[in-house]
Amino acid sequence: MVTLYWAEDGAFPPGDRGLAYGDGLFETLRVDDRGAYLQAFHLDRITRDAERLRIPVNRAELERALQQALERYADLYRGKNWVLKLTLTRGSGGRGYRPTPELQPNLLISHAAMPPLAPVTGVVADFSRVPLTVNPLFSGIKSLNRIEQVMAASELQDGVFEVLMANAAGHIVEGTRTNLFIETDDGWRTPPPDSLAVMGVMRRFALERLRASGEVVHEAPIMLEDLLASSCRGVYLTNSVLGVVSVRTLAEQDLPVTGRLATICGSTPTTD
Structure with a gap:
């Protein structure tokens, strides 16, 4: 089971392997009032890549966390586009590079305003x-x-x-x-x-x-x-x-x- 953290709470564990070794994945999603753009594609990729890296995570729990995030931040960006970031790591612990089998993944969720779009003129x-x-x-x-x-x-x-x-x-x-x-x-x-x-x-x-x-x-x-x-x-x-x-x-x-x-x-x- 993944442990969920919200970036604004400032409680992400300092011993996380993502911070120490880049041992994890991330997805950056564009969001509007209708939902997250290409949500299914993002969930496909992070689930597939977690399996490739042998990070034990379930697509359904990632989807639930994503939905929680959309609901949590909806009122902050009503009527606007914004960006949601999911950072999934192997978890905290292990000696040096070597992870231990009992590690539980961490999921850090953050949000930001939408950056300016590129001009259609190129x-x-x-x-x-x-x-x-x-x-x-x-x-x-x-x-x-x-x-x-x-x-x-x-x-x-x-x-x-x-x-x-x-x-x-x-x-x-x-x-x-x-x-x-x-x-x-x-x-x-x-x-x-x-x-x-x-x-x-x-x-x-x-x-x-x-x-x-x-x-x-x-x-x-x-x-x-x-x-x-x-x-x-x-x-x-x-x-x-x-x-x-x-x-x-x-x-x-x-x-x-x-x-x-x-x-x-x-x-x-x-x-x-």
């Missing part, structure tokens, strides 16, 4: 100097181990929305907080799942919408030249809080902006 992006390393055993997991993204995000300058990170093979994989899609003359392309540090829920939603619309989609490596080629019809970043974001300038090169992926995705569902 954003400015650049490339990061920080390489992205993905252990194949943990690819796609939204774990608390995000130091590469932290260091890459420190490169952000005023006016730059995101920096894109490349792996050792030179493939452009994702942003510090976003997944990547490009539209080309041959259809859509997004990096393959095993290359991803984080397999975003908005990425999953966009893939489902593209395929349901009959679009050709390739999950394949993306090189720098693919992004800047004349055959590129658009570069998009996806994020579960911010939705679909068009890139209008990448590394000081102007890109076409049609907003087509946002149009295909349409409105993002809440509790379905």
